[in-house]
Amino acid sequence: MSHVAPAERVALFGGVYNNWLALEAVLADARAAGAARVFCLGDVGAFGPHPDRSIELLRAADVATVQGNYDHSVGHGLEDCQCGYSDPRDNHFAAISYDYTLRHTSEESRAWLRALPREIRTSLGASRLLLCHGSPRRTNEFLWESTTPAPFIRRLLDDADTDVVVCTHTGLPWFRFLEGEARGLVNVGAIGRPDNDGDPAVHYALLTAAPAGPPAVEIRRVEYDHEHLAREMEREGILAEFVETTRTGWWTTCLEVLPAKERARSRF
């Protein structure tokens, strides 16, 4: 665990998935939006091209980064990404993606990934924030909007002794605060691939301290040169299904893990 000094406005993103172009765009947007600090919630690799580029950008910008399951796997050279899928179709695509990232990540980058903390604690105004990848208790736990009810969020907050949990891992942004309280959970989504809505743009979260009540949460939409990324992916021989997602904004792989509500909004 590591601690980062308090701030009044912070930017948080997750799931870079090698999308170094989106990462550049998000870092610029966060600075323009007045974020005092920027945090990455992990899974720097997967899906896209040239893993080292994103890691170099994060290091150059001194972005405090939580270790995701991908970062742990790539850092330690494990056999799979530990994404936590159970359907054979999801695991098929996850393995292809992981193989590319593992083969193209330098030893220096892997050492950096190995050293990342599993959680970061910091403050936003009066709110204590716990930043993690999946959940405070498990790096690859999926916290989806339609399967993470308020009473369970209360339990997570109590167990972790914090006011706001900020996480990623699912790739879809959402947030839920407990009724009448300043406590809740924010899933920042992913900036590596679009959030399955037919829009190639990506999203991250900007949190601003409020004098009373919960922090203000803004899920910010960021455009980037996705066509440039798609062409790079093609040049690297990355699977056409992944390139299609980059171009169209609709997920084409790892869909079976989606809960019923999220899948009902999905094109595929």
Added chain:
Amino acid sequence: MGVRGAPSGGSGRVDWAAGPELAFLGLDTLWIQVTGTVCNIACKHCFISCHPKNDSHPIMATEEVLRVLERARESGVRDYYFTGGEPFLHPDILHLIERTLAQGPLSILTNALLLDESICGALGRLFRASEYSLDLRVSVDGITAAENDPVRGPGTFDRILEGGRNLRVAGINPVFTVTTVHATYEANEGRLAFIDRLREHGFERPRVKFIPPFRIGREARRSGGYAPDAVLADGDLLPGEEEVLLCGSSRTVTARGVFPCPILIEEPGARLGASWEDGTRPIRLSHPACVTCHVEGFSCRT
């Protein structure tokens, strides 16, 4: 929750003080045996001998289920499962579904035989109105009547698919759940072929779950039971296995009390007690069926 005495039956040979202790991580998943062992069919592979006349675990009273739900909300339960028996035999099932979906996501395990257009329409409306997910797990034991009907009963295959289609028309994409009594579905190739055949039956985005047979209940008579000494020993569990196994973070409530999982409710020795608190202690993996979950890395979760 009310308790009318422990269930009868069980293998009687299990040493419930033996086996490795499994840590309890807290109650994430609550299974509610809303219709107990009461079912409208009698599948040959049923691990708890469910049957139209088996009320060893009776249908739970509506008020009893609502009390359990209230306790679960206070405890911070993450997700809910309704099972039985056949849950749609419960006279208040739609009310119970609505109340559950007000506090969390719900999966219902069903044989789909009662899922006509009217009830599926109501389920579709409840699903759309809730902020939480609703899943219908539809049991089917093969992709042809010739595979399925000898296990689940004559004529059931066509009725199961009809129930599935009614769900789909209502906006709910069912999860077809296959107990791998046929060896074809133990391997990945057979599973992918099953998925393709579902597509041919009109399910454009087939969702599936495969379950190993548990050689207890009626299934013990079909395939032969477990050898009594085929049990787990101290040291057999892998580090962190409590995160994989359902019983590391789940309990099952029936009209007869609290049990570690939905598989073992007909084993009197598996009963943890009458009260909610009785369910929160660690358990020992003493039963041969525990070996199936351990070896397969299996969880009953959707």
